[in-house]
Amino acid sequence: MTTDEQRRAVGEAAAALVDETVHVIGLGTGGTAGYFVEALARRLASAGLSRRTCVPTSLGTAGHARSLGLTLVELDQAGTIDLTVDGADEVGPGLALIKGGGGALLREKLVWEASRRVVVIADANKRVAMLGRFALPIEVVPFGHTTTVRRIVAGLADCGVAASPVLRLKNGAPFVTDGGNLIYDAACGAILDPPGVEAALKSITGVVDHGLFLGLASSALIGTDEGVVTLTA
């Protein structure tokens, strides 16, 4: 299967998890999650599962879902989310993840943490033996961001990570998240101590959140040449 076929396949497989027990669904962000959103719209229509509500993790996903006729609610109106399905940039051992390549990491993490079950969907290229091949996205408030990034560099160094985070740009201007913040991408190389990096980043004033998603995913559906494989933590 091509990478795109794998992404489609895991999107379809995740939509098949939506049954009569699933009422509120979290919608991830990114290309793979987009396939899930499309498969979900087809499934809800064909399986007679109307009156489901969905919580999008970005303005982009909200627009996509709305165009397909899905019913959307804000996180604060949703209560507990039964199932969230989302992509990832890296899937490491124990379902430790890097996310945020699409810039939606903050809303994604908020929705994930409000979910009973989170299923990650990804193509086989996303699997890694150790996190860090993909540059770690770090979301910061705009005020004083170059000061904040100096503290990020020092905090990462304390964890044994030598990185020079780069301000993410879009069309030549700083990329701005749905929450109005900036993102720095830190090419860390192998992250030997993900919980240590997580704690260091969260302790820095000005850091809103980061793309390490540790201990949050329930399972992962990975597309492979042999079909969809399920991983559990």
Ligand code: A5P
């Ligand atoms: C969005 O912010 C990200 O966390 C995405 O879930 C991640 O980048 C995966 O995107 P693709 O499915 O497009 O690779």
